Amino acid sequence: MIKRLDDFSGRIRIIGILLFFIAGVLIYRLFDLQIVNSDYYREKAERQYTASQIKSPIANRGIIYFREKDGKIVSAAVIKEGYKLVINPGVLKNSEDIYDKISAIIPVDRDDFLKRAKKENDIYEEIAHYLDPDKAKAINKLAIEGVNVVPEQWRFYPGGNLASHILGFVGYQNNDRVGQYGIEKSYEDYLRETGELSTGNSFAESFLGLSRELFLNNLEDKKEVILTIEPSVQGYLEKALEKVVVQYSAEGAGGIILDPKTGKILAMAAKPDFDPNFYNKIEKPALFLNPLVSNRFEMGSVMKPLTISSALDNGSITSQSTYYDNGYLVIDNMRIENYEVKVRGKVDIQTVLEQSLNTGAVFAMRQLGKENFRNYMSDFGLGEKTNIELPDEINGDIKSLNSPREIEYATASYGHGIAVTPLGFAAAFSALANGGFLVQPYIVEKAENKPIIKRQVIKNETSEEITRMLVKVVDKALLGGTVKMAHYSIAAKTGTAMMPFENQKGYSDDYLHTFIGYAPAFDAKFLIFLYLKKPQGVQYASHSLTPPFMDITKFLLNYYTIAPDR
Known part of the structure; x- marks a missing residue:
C-alpha cells in the first residue's frame, strides 16, 4: 500500500515537473511574442490578417485636372481600380501546372512565379498588378487553392507622357506611396487624404474562399487640384519640341507658353x-x-532686349542712339566680338537688335552704368525664384554683377556670365509685353486668379518702345523678314549662346539656342519661350527655332480665335 502511494507521488511529481516545464515554455513564448520580437510578429500578423479598417491614402488621393479653353476640366491624375493576383505558397500544389493555367490568361514571368511559389514558409506573394475585371474573373474561375485576386487602387495618368514634368508621380517611399516631383510632390499634403479603405478580412478572403466587398469611405469629399494647363496647347508644344529635338539630334529642348499679363x-x-x-x-x-x-x-542674345529696355527706361539711350562699331571690343584684356567680326561703323540701337550685335549691348550697358544695370537685372527677377507652385525651383545666378570688373557686366549685357531658369527668364521678358510689370507665374487655379504683381520694372512707354523695336526685328530681320505675318504683329528675339563646361571654367563647343516672343505684340495674349540644347548641324537659333515658334504662334492665334491687330 505504501509502495503504491510512493509510486503515485512519484508520478505526481513527474507530471508537476512536466507542467512546470510546459508553463515555462509558454511563458517564454509569450514573452518572446509580446516583448522581445513583438514588432516582427506584429508585422507578420498584419500581413496575414488585415484589420477590417485599413488606411489607404492612395485610394482617396485627390484628383488633378487640366483646364480646357472652354472651361471644361480634363483628368490629369486619377485613382484607378483593378485587381492584383496573389498566392499563398504554403498551400500551392503543382506550381508548374498552376503557372500554365494562369499564364494562359495573363502574362506572368515564369521564373519569378516559380521562385515565389517555392517560398513554403511564406503565405502571401504578389504576382501581378493592374488586372481588369475580366481577367480577375477568369482567374477566380480556376478555383485554385492558394490563388486569388484582390482589389487594389493605384495612381493613373490618362495622358501618359503629357505634362509629366508638371505632374510628377506617386511612388514608394518607405513602403508608403507619396507624391514625388511635380504637383504630386508640392501638393502632397493637400492631395493626400486620410480616408479609409474598408475591407473584410483580406487573409480569409484571399485563401479561405470568402466573398469580399470593397467600400471607399468619404470619396465624395475628395480634394482636387485644377491646373491652368490647356491640354491641347500642352500637346502641341510637346510635339513641336519632340520634332525639333529629332531634327537636330539635340540633347534636349524645352518650352513655356504663358499669358504675360497674368x-x-x-x-x-x-x-x-x-x-x-x-x-x-x-x-x-x-x-x-x-x-x-x-x-x-x-541665355545668350535674348538678354539684349532686357539690357536695351533698361537703358531706354533710364533715359541713357533712345532707339535712335548710335555708336561706332568696330566689330569687337577689348575689356579687361578680354576680347568681345560680334558673330561677324567686321566693321559696321555708325550703328543705331534698332540695328543692334536686328543684327544682334554684342558690341551694341555693351554700349547700352555702359551708357546705363554698372550699378543701374545690376539694379535693373535684379528688378527683372533674374536672381530670384518665381515662386511657381512647382517643387525644386532654383533661383537665377547673377552674382557676377557684384564684381567690380567691367567684363562681367559687359558679357551679362548679351546673356553670358549670368544664368537664369527658363521660367525665370520668361517671367522677366513678360514685363516687356505687359506694360513693364514683373508678374508671378502660376500653374494652379485659385479661387481668385488675380495677377500677383511683384513690382513695376520699366515704364509703360518703355514697354511699348521696346515692343515696337522687337516687331521690326521680326518683320525685317528674322530670316530676312520672310516670317512676317500680314495680319498679326509679333515681337521676338533669338539667342545663340556658348554653353559653359559643367565641371570646369570656360566654354565648350556646344550651344544653347533660345527664342522668345509674344503676340499680338501690342496686346499680347501669350508669350512663348523655347530652348534647344546642344543641337547638331545647325548654327543659329534663327534657323532651328523660328519654324517651331511660328508654328506654335499660328496655332495659338487660330485656336483661341484671336482677332488680327494689323
Whole structure:
C-alpha cells in the first residue's frame, strides 16, 4: 500500500515537473511574442490578417485636372481600380501546372512565379498588378487553392507622357506611396487624404474562399487640384519640341507658353520626358526634374532686349542712339566680338537688335552704368525664384554683377556670365509685353486668379518702345523678314549662346539656342519661350527655332480665335 502511494507521488511529481516545464515554455513564448520580437510578429500578423479598417491614402488621393479653353476640366491624375493576383505558397500544389493555367490568361514571368511559389514558409506573394475585371474573373474561375485576386487602387495618368514634368508621380517611399516631383510632390499634403479603405478580412478572403466587398469611405469629399494647363496647347508644344529635338539630334529642348499679363501658364514642357505610369522604368532619376524651373542657362542674345529696355527706361539711350562699331571690343584684356567680326561703323540701337550685335549691348550697358544695370537685372527677377507652385525651383545666378570688373557686366549685357531658369527668364521678358510689370507665374487655379504683381520694372512707354523695336526685328530681320505675318504683329528675339563646361571654367563647343516672343505684340495674349540644347548641324537659333515658334504662334492665334491687330 505504501509502495503504491510512493509510486503515485512519484508520478505526481513527474507530471508537476512536466507542467512546470510546459508553463515555462509558454511563458517564454509569450514573452518572446509580446516583448522581445513583438514588432516582427506584429508585422507578420498584419500581413496575414488585415484589420477590417485599413488606411489607404492612395485610394482617396485627390484628383488633378487640366483646364480646357472652354472651361471644361480634363483628368490629369486619377485613382484607378483593378485587381492584383496573389498566392499563398504554403498551400500551392503543382506550381508548374498552376503557372500554365494562369499564364494562359495573363502574362506572368515564369521564373519569378516559380521562385515565389517555392517560398513554403511564406503565405502571401504578389504576382501581378493592374488586372481588369475580366481577367480577375477568369482567374477566380480556376478555383485554385492558394490563388486569388484582390482589389487594389493605384495612381493613373490618362495622358501618359503629357505634362509629366508638371505632374510628377506617386511612388514608394518607405513602403508608403507619396507624391514625388511635380504637383504630386508640392501638393502632397493637400492631395493626400486620410480616408479609409474598408475591407473584410483580406487573409480569409484571399485563401479561405470568402466573398469580399470593397467600400471607399468619404470619396465624395475628395480634394482636387485644377491646373491652368490647356491640354491641347500642352500637346502641341510637346510635339513641336519632340520634332525639333529629332531634327537636330539635340540633347534636349524645352518650352513655356504663358499669358504675360497674368502669369497664367498654358503649357510647359521639356524633352526628353517620361510616362509617370511607368516611372520605375526610368534609369536616370535626373530625368524627373523639371529643367524649366530646376536648371539654369546662360541665355545668350535674348538678354539684349532686357539690357536695351533698361537703358531706354533710364533715359541713357533712345532707339535712335548710335555708336561706332568696330566689330569687337577689348575689356579687361578680354576680347568681345560680334558673330561677324567686321566693321559696321555708325550703328543705331534698332540695328543692334536686328543684327544682334554684342558690341551694341555693351554700349547700352555702359551708357546705363554698372550699378543701374545690376539694379535693373535684379528688378527683372533674374536672381530670384518665381515662386511657381512647382517643387525644386532654383533661383537665377547673377552674382557676377557684384564684381567690380567691367567684363562681367559687359558679357551679362548679351546673356553670358549670368544664368537664369527658363521660367525665370520668361517671367522677366513678360514685363516687356505687359506694360513693364514683373508678374508671378502660376500653374494652379485659385479661387481668385488675380495677377500677383511683384513690382513695376520699366515704364509703360518703355514697354511699348521696346515692343515696337522687337516687331521690326521680326518683320525685317528674322530670316530676312520672310516670317512676317500680314495680319498679326509679333515681337521676338533669338539667342545663340556658348554653353559653359559643367565641371570646369570656360566654354565648350556646344550651344544653347533660345527664342522668345509674344503676340499680338501690342496686346499680347501669350508669350512663348523655347530652348534647344546642344543641337547638331545647325548654327543659329534663327534657323532651328523660328519654324517651331511660328508654328506654335499660328496655332495659338487660330485656336483661341484671336482677332488680327494689323
